[in-house]
Amino acid sequence: MRALAFAALAGLTLAACEPVTDDGSQPVLDLPQECGAAGYQGLVGQPKAALDSMKFPLGTRVIGPEDAVTADYRPDRLNIEYSRAGLIEKVSCY
Template identity: 65%
Template sequence: MRDSFLIPVLALLALSACQPVPPAPAEPAPEADQCGATGYRGLIGQPRTVLDSMRFPIGTRTIGPSDAITSDYRPQRLNIEYGSGGLIEKVSCY
């Protein structure tokens, strides 16, 4: 009977010696909208021809479905992509 009391006491003592688990490292914050793409998201779904009368920041790329583009990453560069139907499909920074 004395052994049945001793086992839970020893288990509690063993648990009290455990160290707390450190918190997981925080995930990095998502990158900010460095090129201002959020302000141009209203263009999605509109015909590509609306771009002809607009002004964009220097370096903005208008990319068609068969256009060759460089693969260098520049988060401050605005990219406007349109599909084969001539509608704007994506506005993003890269």
């Protein structure tokens, strides 16, 4: 019984750590973007074939809608995601 009470108290304590924003919106995480994704944002909306003649940093992942990828977070890894229609949808670091 004590363990259950302790677990409930711990859960309530952790819930109090949620960041609060003044405007009612969700907090925005300011994660570092070390992979240079900002320089590739012009690719968004382009066909995947546009990537064929380009060179990217070592470790860059080109990710399709059915591709399996690891879930490890690496702020130095460039990720380019394309849609089922073959259009680039997202360029980001993760």
